[in-house]
Structures are given as structure tokens and as C-alpha cells.
Amino acid sequence: MNASTARRAASPPGGTAVPDTPLLRLRDVQKSFGNVRALVGASLDLHAGTIHALMGSNGAGKSTLLNVLAGLLEPDHGSVEIDGEAVTIGNPQRAQQLGLRTIHQELSTVPDLTVLDNLLVGREKESGAGRFGWLNRGRTARQLSDLAAEFGITRLDLATEMSRLGALKKRAVEIVKALASEPKILVLDEPTSGLEDHEKEALFDHMAQLRRRGVALIWVTHHLDEVFRLADVATVMRDGRSVATTAVAELTHASLSRQMFGESVELLADRPAARESGCSSSLREVPALRVHGLSRRGVFKDVSFEVRSGEVLGFAGLAGSGRTEVARVLMGLDRADRGVVEVNGRTVRYRSVRSAHRAGLAMVPEDRKQLGILGELTVAENISVSRLRAVSRAGLLDRRKENALAQSYVEDLRIKTPGVSAKVRNLSGGNQQKVVIGRCLNTEPTALIFDEPTQGIDIHAKAEVYRLVRSLAEQGAAVVLISSEISELLTLSDRVVVMSRGELVGEVGEVGRRASQDEQSVKDQIVALATRAA
Amino acid sequence: MLHRASGRAERLISDPLIGILGLVLAAAVVMAFVQPTFLSLSNLTNIGGAMLAIAFLSIAMTVVLIAGGLDLSVGAVMALSAGVAAAVINNGVPLAGAFVAALVVGTGVGAVNGFLVTRLEVPDFIATLAVGGITSGFLLYWTRGVPILGYMTPAYEYVGGLRRLIGPITVPMLVLIVLALVTATLLHRTTIGLRLYAVGSSAAAARSAGLPVNRLKVYAYMFSGFVAAVAGIYLAGRTTTVPPSMGTGYEISAIAAAVIGGASLLGGKGRVLGALVGALLLTLTRNIINLTGVESSWQTVLTGAVLIGALLANHSWGDLVSLLRRPLRTAAHTEAYPEPTTREG
Numbered sequence: 030m031n032a033s034t035a036r037r038a039a040s041p042p043g044g045t046a047v048p049d050t051p052l053l054r055l056r057d058v059q060k061s062f063g064n065v066r067a068l069v070g071a072s073l074d075l076h077a078g079t080i081h082a083l084m085g086s087n088g089a090g091k092s093t094l095l096n097v098l099a100g101l102l103e104p105d106h107g108s109v110e111i112d113g114e115a116v117t118i119g120n121p122q123r124a125q126q127l128g129l130r131t132i133h134q135e136l137s138t139v140p141d142l143t144v145l146d147n148l149l150v151g152r153e154k155e156s157g158a159g160r161f162g163w164l165n166r167g168r169t170a171r172q173l174s175d176l177a178a179e180f181g182i183t184r185l186d187l188a189t190e191m192s193r194l195g196a197l198k199k200r201a202v203e204i205v206k207a208l209a210s211e212p213k214i215l216v217l218d219e220p221t222s223g224l225e226d227h228e229k230e231a232l233f234d235h236m237a238q239l240r241r242r243g244v245a246l247i248w249v250t251h252h253l254d255e256v257f258r259l260a261d262v263a264t265v266m267r268d269g270r271s272v273a274t275t276a277v278a279e280l281t282h283a284s285l286s287r288q289m290f291g292e293s294v295e296l297l298a299d300r301p302a303a304r305e306s307g308c309s310s311s312l313r314e315v316p317a318l319r320v321h322g323l324s325r326r327g328v329f330k331d332v333s334f335e336v337r338s339g340e341v342l343g344f345a346g347l348a349g350s351g352r353t354e355v356a357r358v359l360m361g362l363d364r365a366d367r368g369v370v371e372v373n374g375r376t377v378r379y380r381s382v383r384s385a386h387r388a389g390l391a392m393v394p395e396d397r398k399q400l401g402i403l404g405e406l407t408v409a410e411n412i413s414v415s416r417l418r419a420v421s422r423a424g425l426l427d428r429r430k431e432n433a434l435a436q437s438y439v440e441d442l443r444i445k446t447p448g449v450s451a452k453v454r455n456l457s458g459g460n461q462q463k464v465v466i467g468r469c470l471n472t473e474p475t476a477l478i479f480d481e482p483t484q485g486i487d488i489h490a491k492a493e494v495y496r497l498v499r500s501l502a503e504q505g506a507a508v509v510l511i512s513s514e515i516s517e518l519l520t521l522s523d524r525v526v527v528m529s530r531g532e533l534v535g536e537v538g539e540v541g542r543r544a545s546q547d548e549q550s551v552k553d554q555i556v557a558l559a560t561r562a563a
Numbered sequence: 564m565l566h567r568a569s570g571r572a573e574r575l576i577s578d579p580l581i582g583i584l585g586l587v588l589a590a591a592v593v594m595a596f597v598q599p600t601f602l603s604l605s606n607l608t609n610i611g612g613a614m615l616a617i618a619f620l621s622i623a624m625t626v627v628l629i630a631g632g633l634d635l636s637v638g639a640v641m642a643l644s645a646g647v648a649a650a651v652i653n654n655g656v657p658l659a660g661a662f663v664a665a666l667v668v669g670t671g672v673g674a675v676n677g678f679l680v681t682r683l684e685v686p687d688f689i690a691t692l693a694v695g696g697i698t699s700g701f702l703l704y705w706t707r708g709v710p711i712l713g714y715m716t717p718a719y720e721y722v723g724g725l726r727r728l729i730g731p732i733t734v735p736m737l738v739l740i741v742l743a744l745v746t747a748t749l750l751h752r753t754t755i756g757l758r759l760y761a762v763g764s765s766a767a768a769a770r771s772a773g774l775p776v777n778r779l780k781v782y783a784y785m786f787s788g789f790v791a792a793v794a795g796i797y798l799a800g801r802t803t804t805v806p807p808s809m810g811t812g813y814e815i816s817a818i819a820a821a822v823i824g825g826a827s828l829l830g831g832k833g834r835v836l837g838a839l840v841g842a843l844l845l846t847l848t849r850n851i852i853n854l855t856g857v858e859s860s861w862q863t864v865l866t867g868a869v870l871i872g873a874l875l876a877n878h879s880w881g882d883l884v885s886l887l888r889r890p891l892r893t894a895a896h897t898e899a900y901p902e903p904t905t906r907e908g
Contacts, residue, residue: 410761415773426751
């Protein structure tokens with residue numbers, strides 16, 4: 030490790046940087062894992078006071094590059110310069126000393142500590158920790174409560190254990206923690222995933238403000254729209270290489286996606302015209318899924334809705350409004366205190382998740398890593414596990430049958446995997462999600478619940494998930510779609526219901542037709558409903 | 564066809580068990596030269612006999628570990644079952660009846676473990692530690708500290724492996740082989756086996772996939788208790804007395820053997836063959852220490868060293884070098900951000 034570079038840690042953020050020398054310069058950085066060349070050659074010039082988007086599909090090498098910058102991986106080859114001086118990052122502490130902070134997509138907070146203690150870890154000095162390691166919690170709270178409040182973390186939250194927060198607030202804590210150390214270079218890996226629209230806005234404001242203060246931001250995102258709104262420069266990675274760096278002003282949607290995927294891809298903008306007629310023609314007497322007066326004390330109350338076969342019902346609402354909780358009750362993961370759930374007119378008697386499966390309900394859960402995939406199991410096992418009857422006789426597994434079944438899903442859902450006997454944890458996020466979808470379809474459901482199905486997956490996989498949701502509905506499934514992305518709801522749903530504080534507060538019908546005429550007014554209507562009571 | 568065969572060979576070579584088997588073989592070859600009595604029939608059957616109890620328990624432990632649990636009561640359950648078998652025989656009940664009684668008791672204690680862990684949500688470490696303590700305390704109280712004697716019959720000598728069946732083959736060896744085959748089949752060829760792996764891989768995900776997580780865990784603990792009772796029936800026959808202190812420390816050996824064989828304390832992993840190889844390695848180490856007359860104070864040191872060596876043998880040489888060369892302070896982080904394996908481009 031290069032000891033002479035330690036002095037640089039003290040230099041103030043931004044300000045003094047000469048505009049011509051990049052703050053951070055990467056030259057031909059390479060990294061291999063065994064035979065897999067994750068980084069073939071990445072180069073990047075990052076200037077102070079710019080927002081630099083880093084784009085590329087899953088597996089393009091972004092994560093590896095980020096891990097190099099975070100000090101988690103040492104490159105095999107290539108150079109890293111900060112302010113024109115070669116440095117070795119080596120470990121995360123060193124990265125922080127160099128003024129480099131990374132907000133990883135995977136949360137790095139400690140679940141059993143309070144939010145305040147999580148913020149305190151790593152900044153004991155600034156918080157005035159004494160010589161004997163006494164913590165000064167009060168001071169940290171005073172220093173950070175304003176910043177925290179901007180991200181919706183209240184004083185009450187500060188005293189709450191991380192594990193009791195929702196995904197959204199966890200992300201916010203992560204962001205606050207990174208901002209608190211006033212970094213020179215801030216690396217953000219998909220910072221908006223799981224954030225509500227208004228929280229995204231808050232984050233974007235912060236990013237713009239950091240840029241004004243001379244901080245350099247590296248921003249990994251799959252959302253082209255966001256890039257065009259906020260970023261100054263975009264570097265696109267493909268197959269472990271940085272293939273292009275362009276000023277955003279000179280880019281178009283088409284040219285950027287061409288850089289990312291090598292050819293122009295059909296993006297998500299196409300709203301299907303066919304769907305508008307789809308709903309009315311498939312009206313039937315009995316709804317596929319009917320929920321009446323469903324309540325769970327302290328969580329949600331008196332939720333009633335119907336979904337017909339062939340229909341996609343969107344669930345809008347802020348995080349914590351009770352959408353996921355309703356889905357959990359529908360799937361038998363939690364108990365309702367009151368209310369009735371009917372599938373095809375027959376009341377579901379809940380004893381376990383399996384009763385829900387038997388009744389014809391299936392769910393693609395929100396937290397893929399925690400609730401979705403079974404990482405140690407193979408693709409084939411993950412797909413068959415919810416309905417082993419189909420691949421076994423008298424309890425004996427027929428592996429050949431299991432593999433054949435999985436192979437058909439791998440082809441139908443276009444799951445990219447070395448084979449059906451590959452372990453699921455080795456697949457990329459989008460493909461893991463497809464495996465979970467395959468498992469749900471394998472239960473032959475009447476009604477399917479998707480809870481944030483496109484969180485943390487790349488634009489390609491997202492387009493495929495959209496295609497899947499649509500084709501499932503066309504094949505006659507009743508689909509419930511929970512999403513924090515309003516544009517996703519508008520693209521896929523026939524109707525959108527809005528939840529707020531545990532209650533259904535409104536419904537927006539004929540979404541497809543109305544959104545194609547005036548998207549913004551539909552969005553505004555939904556946002557107004559979702560935030561009215563709050 | 565050729566491609567498939569080479570794929571198989573490749574998988575065999577990259578199998579982590581190969582390293583441990585190599586260790587076992589190397590030790591055996593060295594011993595054959597250093598101490599010719601090592602290869603004598605009497606010593607080999609001695610190793611076989613000593614290995615059996617640990618082998619049984621390591622199979623039990625592997626199943627529990629796969630389901631994401633831990634069973635620290637196996638040693639005590641083995642001892643209590645041995646005591647029950649012996650005492651029931653002493654009361655004039657035929658052998659078969661005594662064995663059934665022991666198996667019922669063992670399975671019952673396993674069910675209690677399962678109940679505590681799933682229904683009452685007591686952490687598995689504490690629940691099984693406590694049940695183990697209660698179990699061995701009960702045996703001590705019941706026997707008033709006096710070893711149980713006088714239950715041996717010629718038939719039981721077969722069960723204990725004191726009389727051989729054909730050549731060097733004994734009854735408990737056959738039982739072990741059958742049990743290992745049945746368990747391996749159960750784990751890899753049946754729906755319940757797949758579900759156990761699923762539960763251990765992620766209980767939350769398994770629950771949302773519709774698996775009866777709690778019931779499966781109870782099954783795993785009951786299986787563990789049952790197999791521990793099998794081990795107890797065997798050990799009572801081999802030692803011809805049941806001292807109340809029987810089985811002390813066996814649970815740790817069982818965990819060690821299971822983990823050497825590829826099981827993970829985090830669940831979702833493990834295999835029967837691995838557990839057997841692990842049990843063999845542990846027994847062999849002890850035997851070699853005894854044969855070479857290593858001073859007793861060094862015995863535990865050596866055993867510990869072999870344990871660490873065996874776990875490191877799971878890594879390739881290149882892995883080890885990169886582990887050591889990794890900067891110290893990043894070591895803790897690599898688990899949270901695992902290196903990506905092959906992904907699509």
C-alpha cells in the first residue's frame with residue numbers, strides 16, 4: 030500500500046480541484062475471477078462537480094468496477110489516480126480516507142443496531158467520541174438529524190433498529206450515512222431502487238446540490254430518463270469494457286441504448302394498444318379474485334377489490350401504505366382478522382401459503398433475496414419446489430422430469446443460465462426474478478400477485494418482465510401488480526387502486542386509454558390520492 | 564457421450580471432498596510405513612468400530628444442518644437411548660422390544676427439540692443444548708451414577724460389532740451402510756429432501772414458496788433423534804456397559820465431521836458421503852495418535868490442527884494463496900459482496 034498518499038485524505042472536498050485534471054482517473058482497469066474476466070479494460074475520467082452516469086446491462090462489469098472503487102477488490106491491472114496522483118485503494122477504510130464513498134445497492138447497514146448507531150459507526154471522531162471510545166450519541170443526533178429529516182428519517186426513527194424499517198427507509202439511512210462524511214467522490218449504485226417518486230426527487234435535489242458543491246458523483250442507473258434529467262456525462266460499459274463516454278447533451282435515448290446493448294432495442298415505451306379492448310371483452314360474471322372487507326389490526330383495514338380474469342389491477346401507494354401487507358395476507362403468510370378472499374367464487378380457507386397455492390393464488394415477492402430465491406438450490410429445484418407433486422411420484426423425485434419442466438420455463442421465460450442445474454445464487458438479479466416467476470407459474474395460478482417485480486433489475490430484464498405480465502393477463506390470469514413506479518403501473522395496468530395508511534382510498538379506471546392521452550394528469554391523480562391522507 | 568464423461572471427471576476432481584480424501588490417503592500411506600500394525604486387521608476393525616458412533620451422529624447432524632438447524636443434544640440422546648435399551652433388556656424384554664423403546668425415546672427427544680425450535684422459537688443452539696443437558700442429567704439421576712451392566716447377550720454382541728458376521732463385516736457396519744444409502748436417497752431423490760435443502764437455504768423464501776417450514780424442521784430433529792438412538796443401541800453393545808457419562812463430546816465431533824464433509828452452519832448444504840469421510844478422518848487421526856504414542860497432552864492439539872487442515876483442504880491451493888494475500892481489513896467484507904460468478908454478458 031502506498032503510504033505517501035495518506036496525506037491527501039485531508040484535502041477539502043471540491044473547491045481546489047483544477048478543472049483540467051480529473052478528480053478521479055481510471056486507466057485500463059482489469060479484474061478476473063478464475064477464468065471469468067469481469068473487467069477487460071475500464072477507463073474513466075471523473076471531474077469535480079459533475080454527475081457521471083455509469084450504464085450497462087447486468088454483467089457488463091459495473092459492479093466489479095464499483096467494488097474496485099470501494100476498495101473491496103484489487104484490480105489485476107491498470108491504474109487509479111486521484112487528483113493526478115496514483116493511489117492504491119486496497120480497503121474500504123482507505124477509500125473513505127481518499128474521499129471516496131460508495132452507496133452499494135445491497136444494504137450495508139447492521140440490522141440489529143439502531144439507525145443512530147448505524148450512522149455513528151465510522152464517524153466516531155466527528156461525533157466527539159472521547160479518548161476511551163465513549164460514544165456521543167446526542168451529538169451525532171444533533172449533527173445529522175436535519176440531514177436525516179430531509180430523507181424522511183424522523184427522530185423517532187433514529188432510535189429504531191434497522192431491521193424494523195422498510196426497504197425504503199433502509200436505503201435512506203444508507204444515503205444519509207454516506208452524505209454525512211462529506212465525500213469528494215460519491216458512488217451511487219442504483220440509489221433510487223425502491224424509492225417513491227417524491228423521495229427520488231429529494232435524492233435528485235441532493236445530487237444536484239452536491240454537484241454545485243464540487244462533489245463528483247458516479248451514478249449507476251438503469252433509468253435512461255433519469256440520466257437525461259440529471260447527468261452531465263455518461264460512460265457505457267459492455268462486456269467488461271468501457272465502450273463510450275459521451276456528454277449527455279449529445280446523446281439521445283436511441284443512441285444511448287445502442288451503446289448499451291450494441292443495437293437499438295425495443296424499449297419500454299410501447300403501450301400495448303391491444304390491451305384497451307382486452308378488459309372489456311373478457312368481462313365475466315364471477316371475478317377471478319374477490320377480496321371483501323379484509324382487515325388486519327394495526328396494518329390495514331376494510332380492503333375490498335376485485336380482479337377479473339385477463340385484467341391487471343395496479344396497486345399504487347407510498348411505502349408503508351399497506352400494499353405488501355395485503356399481499357402477504359392474500360398469500361397466507363399473515364392472518365387477517367376479518368374479511369373474505371374468494372378465488373373463482375370459492376372462499377379461500379387459509380392455513381398456510383400452501384392453501385393459497387391450492388386455491389390458485391401465487392406471488393412474486395418483493396424482497397427477492399430474502400423471500401424469493403433459494404440460493405443454494407438449483408434453477409430446476411427453485412422452479413419445482415412449490416409444486417413437487419408435478420415432478421414426483423409417492424414422494425420420489427423424478428429429476429429428469431424436474432429438469433425437463435425447468436427447461437421449458439427457462440425457454441419460455443428466456444432465463445439466461447448455464448443450465449437448469451446451476452445454483453440460482455449465481456444468476457443475475459433479473460434472471461433470479463424470472464426463476465421466481467417460473468416457480469409461481471408452475472403452481473398454475475388463477476391470480477398472480479407481483480410485488481415490485483422490476484426492482485433492481487436492468488432495463489432489458491425489465492422489458493421482459495413487462496412482456497411476461499402482459500402475456501399472462503392475455504392468457505387469462507388475473508394479475509395484481511404492486512409497484513412504486515407510477516409509470517410502471519400506467520404501462521401495465523387496466524385499473525389502478527390507491528392505498529394510503531392501510532386503506533383503499535381511490536381507484537383510477539381505464540388507465541391504458543387515459544394514460545395514452547394525458548399521462549401526466551393520470552400520474553397527478555394517483556399521487557394526489559396516495560398522499561392525500563398522509 | 565465423451566463430453567459427458569469428461570464433465571463428470573471434471574466434477575469429480577473439483578469436488579472438495581477429494582482434498583480430504585487425499586489427506587486421509589496420505590496419512591494412511593505414511594502410517595503404513597511408519598507403523599506396520601496400522602494395516603493389521605485388528606487395527607482396521609478397531610478404526611471401523613470407533614468410527615461407527617461418530618459416523619451415525621454425523622449423518623444425523625448433516626440432516627439437521629441441511630435444514631438450517633443445529634442439534635447439540637445428539638451425544639446425550641445417544642447415551643439415554645443406550646441406557647433405555649440396556650435397562651429394558653435387564654427387565655426381561657426381548658432385544659427387538661428394547662431397541663424399539665430406545666428408538667422411540669430418541670425420536671421423542673428429537674420431537675421435543677423440534678417443538679422448542681419451531682413452536683416456541685427458542686434458538687436452536689440454546690434449545691438443543693438445554694435438552695441435551697436435561698437428557699444427560701436425567702440419565703445420571705436415573706442410574707444414580709452407576710453404570711448399567713449385565714444386559715449383554717450373544718445376539719447383542721452381534722449388534723455391537725463384537726462378533727463378526729462374515730469376514731471383517733459386522734452388523735453395525737451394514738446398518739451404517741443401509742442408513743447412509745437411505746438418507747442419501749431421502750435427501751437427493753425425494754420431495755422431502757429437496758424441501759429440507761430449501762428450508763435451510765432460506766426459511767423465509769421457503770415459507771413464501773409454500774413449504775411447511777416448521778414441520779420440515781421438526782422432521783429433521785426427529786430424524787436426528789432417531790439416528791442418535793441407533794448410535795446408542797450400537798454403542799451400548801460395543802462397550803458392554805452404559806456409564807452415565809457416555810456420549811460426552813460426541814456432538815462436537817459430529818458437527819466437525821459434518822462440516823468437513825461440506826455441511827454449513829448456515830444451512831442448505833451438506834451430504835451424507837461427506838459426513839462419512841469427515842467421520843473417517845476424525846477417527847483416523849485419533850487412531851494414528853494412539854498408535855504412534857504421541858504424548859497425551861498433544862492429542863487435542865493435533866486433532867484441532869487436523870480439523871483446520873481438513874477445512875482448508877476444501878480450498879484449492881490458488882484459493883488459499885489469494886485468501887492469505889488479501890488485505891486483512893477487507894477480509895470481513897468479501898462475504899457481503901461475493902465475487903460474481905459467471906453471468907450473462
